[in-house]
Amino acid sequence: MKMTKTLLASTAMAAIAGGAMAQEMTIVSWGGAYTKSQQRAYHEPYMEKSGVTIINDDSAAEAVAKLRAMNEAGNVTWDVVDVVAADAIRLCDEGLAMEIDPDSQLAAAPDGTPASEDFGDLLVSPCFIPQIVYSTTFGYRTDMVGGTPPTDVCAVFDTETYPGKRSLEKRPINNMEWALICDGVAFEEVYDVLETEEGQNQALAKLDTIKDDVIWWSAGADTPQLLADGEVVMGSTYNGRLFSVIEEQDQPVAMLWDAQVFDLDGWIIPTGLSEERTQAALDYVFFATDTQRLADQAKYISYGPARASSAPLVGKHADLGIEMSPHMPTDPENAKRTFLYNYEFWADYRDDIDAKFQAWLAQ
Amino acid sequence: MATFKLTHVERKPMSFTMPVIAVTGSIAGFLVGTANGSGLIGFLAGAAIAAAVAFVCISFLSDGMEKLGRWGLFAVLVAIGTVMGGALGFVVSVLFGAFFQWFIYWIGEGRYRTKLAPYLTPGQVLWHFSFKFICGSIFVFLITPILVVMPLSFNAEDFFTFTEGMLRFDPEAYSLKHYRDFFTNNEWQRSFKNSLIIAPIATVISVTLGTLAAIGLSQSHVPGRRAIMAVLISPMIVPLIISATGMFFFYSDIGRFLEGTIGIDKTTVGYIKVILAHAVLGIPFVIITVTATLVGFDRSLTRAAANMGAGPVTTFFRVQMPLILPGVISGGLFAFITSFDEVVVVLFVGSASQKTLPWQMFTGLREQISPTILAVATILVVMSILLLLTVELLRRRSERLRGMSPA
Numbered sequence: 187m188k189m190t191k192t193l194l195a196s197t198a199m200a201a202i203a204g205g206a207m208a209q210e211m212t213i214v215s216w217g218g219a220y221t222k223s224q225q226r227a228y229h230e231p232y233m234e235k236s237g238v239t240i241i242n243d244d245s246a247a248e249a250v251a252k253l254r255a256m257n258e259a260g261n262v263t264w265d266v267v268d269v270v271a272a273d274a275i276r277l278c279d280e281g282l283a284m285e286i287d288p289d290s291q292l293a294a295a296p297d298g299t300p301a302s303e304d305f306g307d308l309l310v311s312p313c314f315i316p317q318i319v320y321s322t323t324f325g326y327r328t329d330m331v332g333g334t335p336p337t338d339v340c341a342v343f344d345t346e347t348y349p350g351k352r353s354l355e356k357r358p359i360n361n362m363e364w365a366l367i368c369d370g371v372a373f374e375e376v377y378d379v380l381e382t383e384e385g386q387n388q389a390l391a392k393l394d395t396i397k398d399d400v401i402w403w404s405a406g407a408d409t410p411q412l413l414a415d416g417e418v419v420m421g422s423t424y425n426g427r428l429f430s431v432i433e434e435q436d437q438p439v440a441m442l443w444d445a446q447v448f449d450l451d452g453w454i455i456p457t458g459l460s461e462e463r464t465q466a467a468l469d470y471v472f473f474a475t476d477t478q479r480l481a482d483q484a485k486y487i488s489y490g491p492a493r494a495s496s497a498p499l500v501g502k503h504a505d506l507g508i509e510m511s512p513h514m515p516t517d518p519e520n521a522k523r524t525f526l527y528n529y530e531f532w533a534d535y536r537d538d539i540d541a542k543f544q545a546w547l548a549q
Numbered sequence: 550m551a552t553f554k555l556t557h558v559e560r561k562p563m564s565f566t567m568p569v570i571a572v573t574g575s576i577a578g579f580l581v582g583t584a585n586g587s588g589l590i591g592f593l594a595g596a597a598i599a600a601a602v603a604f605v606c607i608s609f610l611s612d613g614m615e616k617l618g619r620w621g622l623f624a625v626l627v628a629i630g631t632v633m634g635g636a637l638g639f640v641v642s643v644l645f646g647a648f649f650q651w652f653i654y655w656i657g658e659g660r661y662r663t664k665l666a667p668y669l670t671p672g673q674v675l676w677h678f679s680f681k682f683i684c685g686s687i688f689v690f691l692i693t694p695i696l697v698v699m700p701l702s703f704n705a706e707d708f709f710t711f712t713e714g715m716l717r718f719d720p721e722a723y724s725l726k727h728y729r730d731f732f733t734n735n736e737w738q739r740s741f742k743n744s745l746i747i748a749p750i751a752t753v754i755s756v757t758l759g760t761l762a763a764i765g766l767s768q769s770h771v772p773g774r775r776a777i778m779a780v781l782i783s784p785m786i787v788p789l790i791i792s793a794t795g796m797f798f799f800y801s802d803i804g805r806f807l808e809g810t811i812g813i814d815k816t817t818v819g820y821i822k823v824i825l826a827h828a829v830l831g832i833p834f835v836i837i838t839v840t841a842t843l844v845g846f847d848r849s850l851t852r853a854a855a856n857m858g859a860g861p862v863t864t865f866f867r868v869q870m871p872l873i874l875p876g877v878i879s880g881g882l883f884a885f886i887t888s889f890d891e892v893v894v895v896l897f898v899g900s901a902s903q904k905t906l907p908w909q910m911f912t913g914l915r916e917q918i919s920p921t922i923l924a925v926a927t928i929l930v931v932m933s934i935l936l937l938l939t940v941e942l943l944r945r946r947s948e949r950l951r952g953m954s955p956a
Contacts, residue, residue, distance in 0.1 A: 218917030243900075245912070
């Protein structure tokens with residue numbers, strides 16, 4: 187026992203001497219090219235400025251579940267968490283995220299416009315600090331679609347013209363909407379139809395026509411890998427992942443922007459942090475969501491900055507030197523036909539439709 | 550000369566040679582055919598060509614001409630393969646050529662019986678080689694998934710894909726950039742360092758506690774030792790995810806106590822939590838291996854030591870420990886490996902500053918399918934092989950020194 191104690195003590199000493207001198211902050215995000223863009227646009231300048239060491243944790247996908255467990259155990263180890271707007275709304279409702287006053291706790295635009303106006307409608311929850319607008323859309327293999335590249339989202343359901351597998355996300359959101367549009371439902375009526383039992387069955391019936399040709403994905407990296415392998419002819423994923431496949435990895439893939447679905451992603455600060463850590467997290471968020479920083483992120487990944495004042499500052503890609511605005515989901519050329527993820531609808535119907543969708547998948 | 554031949558090495562009739570070679574050829578043809586679009590055509594063509602070649606070789610190019618037949622067959626196959634399939638065709642045809650030039654004569658001349666007892670029936674001979682083939686297949690089955698990973702880790706692209714360039718052996722398609730990424734990327738380096746901190750300390754703790762427990766539990770007078778043993782081994786039996794959930798809440802409380810009451814800083818507490826959790830997982834392995842070595846331990850040795858005036862501690866270190874050392878070392882190895890590639894518990898108990906290598910690989914695989922994971926996997930495989938090799942060499946050396954023949 188004495189030996190164990192000595193060992194423990196020496197470990198503790200070594201660890202203290204090893205790395206815990208500087209203040210550390212754990213920031214949770216999605217990993218991959220996305221975390222890399224945050225690292226370069228936000229973390230690196232912030233670490234330089236403040237001397238804080240930032241540690242990345244790529245656990246954003248299970249943020250809600252983990253924050254619940256941490257809160258229950260009274261042991262919150264995360265300082266700032268990057269979540270999609272829907273998760274932010276849930277965390278805020280459950281009291282797991284802290285409420286933010288945009289005008290006093292976030293930076294104003296350079297011309298003095300208060301943050302609440304600069305972010306505008308994108309402040310969908312009092313706890314949510316928007317960061318980017320991204321979209322879920324399709325990419326296709328240019329060498330597998332023959333002479334007529336698809337321009338319409340319904341190409342996904344057209345297995346005759348475009349034979350081969352497609353990859354779709356393993357959840358009803360977006361897939362149900364696309365199915366209805368391609369079954370002749372008008373854009374404005376999609377959610378009215380989807381509210382009804384028949385509407386849901388109609389969407390599933392449409393999805394049924396391609397069920398044998400679908401590879402279901404659950405991580406954002408799946409579709410890029412499948413496209414690069416030529417396993418699928420087209421597939422849905424986040425537009426930034428496709429940008430990386432096309433421009434950075436130079437794969438024979440092109441974008442199909444039609445009927446892309448916009449969504450928001452941003453920061454929340456967990457509740458239950460010590461006063462000191464809360465202040466540090468607020469300081470980081472104030473810095474990382476100012477006009478210049480949001481515009482900087484667009485140099486590394488093709489997601490649109492959430493502030494109106496950042497849009498004119500979006501320039502060229504930091505490494506490739508290409509103009510970034512044509513690759514933004516918000517570019518007028520790309521945004522001819524778009525959806526904004528309908529938070530209210532999915533908040534009300536998600537559990538129901540999820541159950542139905544999973545049952546349908548298992549058939 | 551009328552010598553009596555004990556073995557059955559003799560030329561086989563064509564009615565035996567040709568079908569056997571044809572079946573083998575059809576498999577090779579099927580592989581080549583599938584790669585080029587039609588398995589069936591390849592299957593039939595392979596069978597026909599192989600049978601014809603076997604006929605020509607055994608009938609005309611045997612005895613003194615065998616060398617010519619072998620090299621001729623090899624050269625023709627390689628030439629055809631290279632012309633039709635480029636660099637990849639060259640490699641495939643070298644493999645096939647080397648195999649068939651040997652196989653045809655091995656079957657045709659009956660050499661496969663050389664090392665077998667002469668009284669074996671054909672059925673027994675067939676079973677002998679089928680058995681070897683099955684064993685070989687199992688080996689391939691176990692090892693291929695690991696081998697496939699290695700060339701992919703030299704991919705010049707950021708995907709888990711054998712690119713066309715790689716198949717053509719184009720040097721441009723290969724690169725060391727994923728290895729460079731591993732050695733320069735902070736996230737990977739930090740997790741590597743964490744694994745190197747956590748695993749050895751957890752191993753030392755589990756070896757110490759596990760050995761003591763095993764020695765205690767092997768004494769016949771300890772009451773309820775079966776029950777105690779069962780409890781100590783339970784971390785190995787209970788599903789990991791359940792232990793992990795329990796540990797999460799248990800160590801959260803301990804962590805709060807260490808941080809709040811004793812005042813140790815957050816990062817150190819994080820390490821202590823993960824190390825203790827991993828030590829718990831490692832203890833059963835040590836207990837089991839040490840208990841197994843203690844079965845053969847002669848108790849009269851401890852009594853003899855006591856008789857000569859040695860205390861229990863001296864007896865343990867001077868008499869008992871050296872004899873059970875192999876069990877302790879292999880238990881320690883298991884404990885080390887358990888900690889080194891454990892992902893579930895560390896995901897629950899650790900926080901991001903204790904991110905270990907398996908954790909980093911796990912998130913990397915899910916969020917960005919990057920071949921850096923494959924580079925790390927390759928490095929780890931090479932490291933484990935070296936580690937096992939060292940232990941095995943040391944074991945043989947110590948056996949030699951003790952005058953035993955290596956088993």
